[in-house]
Amino acid sequence: MDYNQLPPFIRESRIFTENDKIKLAQAERLPTPQEVDDITGLPEIYELLNAFIGDQSSRNTHLQLKAKEYLQDNQVDMAWKVLLI
Numbered sequence: 001m002d003y004n005q006l007p008p009f010i011r012e013s014r015i016f017t018e019n020d021k022i023k024l025a026q027a028e029r030l031p032t033p034q035e036v037d038d039i040t041g042l043p044e045i046y047e048l049l050n051a052f053i054g055d056q057s058s059r060n061t062h063l064q065l066k067a068k069e070y071l072q073d074n075q076v077d078m079a080w081k082v083l084l085i
Contacts, residue, residue: 001025010083015064020071024083027076036084045082 003011003025010016010024039045048066052059063082070079 001027001030009060013064015061015068016071020068023071023074023076024079027080031077031081031084036081039078039081040085045085049085 001024003022006021006025010021013021016024040049044066048059048062052062063085067079067082070076070082
């Protein structure tokens with residue numbers, strides 16, 4: 001994926017560094033909707049999704065922070081899954 005093809009919410013994010021964005025852009029493929037759906041039951045993801053019901057802005061911020069943690073561990077695929085929830 002080309003850097004310019006990143007979704008605007010990632011390109012314009014203040015949470016991700018340029019290096020984070022480059023890592024995301026270098027992903028060989030994006031996860032399928034089923035793969036994204038499969039992680040919603042993981043305890044750390046489930047808690048995030050339920051903690052911010054009704055507050056989409058905070059929810060998105062915390063999902064980006066969680067994705068950043070995965071990027072720091074070089075788990076790019078997992079970071080994408082979180083971002084595509």
